Amino acid sequence: MSRRAPALPLLVLPLVLAAAPASAAPEKAAIFPVELLDPGVVGGRKPRPDEIRKLALVTEELRKALQAKGAVEPVDVAPQSAEIAKQAPLYKCEGCAAGIAKTLGADLAVTGYVEKGSNQIFNLNVVISDVTTGKIVRGGQVVIRADTDDTWAHAMRWVVKNRLLAEPLPNRS
Numbered sequence: 001m002s003r004r005a006p007a008l009p010l011l012v013l014p015l016v017l018a019a020a021p022a023s024a025a026p027e028k029a030a031i032f033p034v035e036l037l038d039p040g041v042v043g044g045r046k047p048r049p050d051e052i053r054k055l056a057l058v059t060e061e062l063r064k065a066l067q068a069k070g071a072v073e074p075v076d077v078a079p080q081s082a083e084i085a086k087q088a089p090l091y092k093c094e095g096c097a098a099g100i101a102k103t104l105g106a107d108l109a110v111t112g113y114v115e116k117g118s119n120q121i122f123n124l125n126v127v128i129s130d131v132t133t134g135k136i137v138r139g140g141q142v143v144i145r146a147d148t149d150d151t152w153a154h155a156m157r158w159v160v161k162n163r164l165l166a167e168p169l170p171n172r173s
Contacts, residue, residue, distance in 0.1 A: 140160075
């Protein structure tokens, strides 16, 4: 003879379901192109073609990693490309990325840059800001110790996993 577990009273079941957190849709994020900072050149310089390709690669890795984790829903930044170019570099514009992101209907602005230390050592920095307050909600940095596509892509995936999304974004999950 088998024993059945006693059924929960009908009044308890709705309370149990009500206590389960509702899954909210991911917030919209303007993920801006990752930029290059070469402090060894006074006044800066434009990236070389190989650097442009690597910057595009890490920008795409950032977009894919944030979207795959369900952390954010990327918005298209192309409609504001003229303003982005005018304000660039975004890592120096003191919050202008939040204004551009707000114009695009985003809740978050995601910016990043690679600082060249030498021909083989780079620092990758990424920041997520709230567009309403302009405050940084999450940031991360990692050193890249070789100048290859694989090391740059791996560094971006590592920053997203271990710094940007190590815990749910504050007040966002």
